[in-house]
Amino acid sequence: MFRSLTSFTIFGILQRFFPIMRNFPTRRNRSIKLNRDIIHRIGNGLVSEKKEEILKSSEGTKDDLARDMLSMLVKSNIASNDLSQEEVLAQITTFVLAGHETTSTALTGFLHAMSTHPEIQSKLRQEVLA
Numbered sequence: 001m002f003r004s005l006t007s008f009t010i011f012g013i014l015q016r017f018f019p020i021m022r023n024f025p026t027r028r029n030r031s032i033k034l035n036r037d038i039i040h041r042i043g044n045g046l047v048s049e050k051k052e053e054i055l056k057s058s059e060g061t062k063d064d065l066a067r068d069m070l071s072m073l074v075k076s077n078i079a080s081n082d083l084s085q086e087e088v089l090a091q092i093t094t095f096v097l098a099g100h101e102t103t104s105t106a107l108t109g110f111l112h113a114m115s116t117h118p119e120i121q122s123k124l125r126q127e128v129l130a
Contacts, residue, residue: 043089050074069095 012028015021022029051074073091077083083091114121 039093040089043092044085046070047074047085047088047092051078054078 011021011026047070050070054071054074055078070092073088077088114124
């Protein structure tokens with residue numbers, strides 16, 4: 001379903017300089033729109049479900065829900081009503097990208113450290129296999 005769209009074309013470069021060209025119904029633009037629509041549909045569904053869950057729990061006996069980032073964002077937005085649904089969805093995207101980047105950076109650093117210190121790598125391997 002999701003495919004890499006990193007190929008460079010003259011038309012793609014022109015779209016950077018002439019944003020109106022992003023509205024042309026090319027295969028790439030249709031694919032981007034389809035993927036964006038899927039992400040928005042799923043994200044809006046998650047936010048709506050979480051909002052309902054939080055509103056139900058405030059009426060019931062549960063004092064506190066899970067302290068995940070989505071719950072905290074939705075709770076905060078219910079209390080202050082500062083963000084629109086689109087802004088909440090944009091914040092979730094930021095959380096996912098930031099989490100992905102920090103995880104991949106940490107894993108890369110760990111793998112590099114293990115490759116430069118084979119004695120620690122073998123100790124760790126023995127401990128994991130034990």
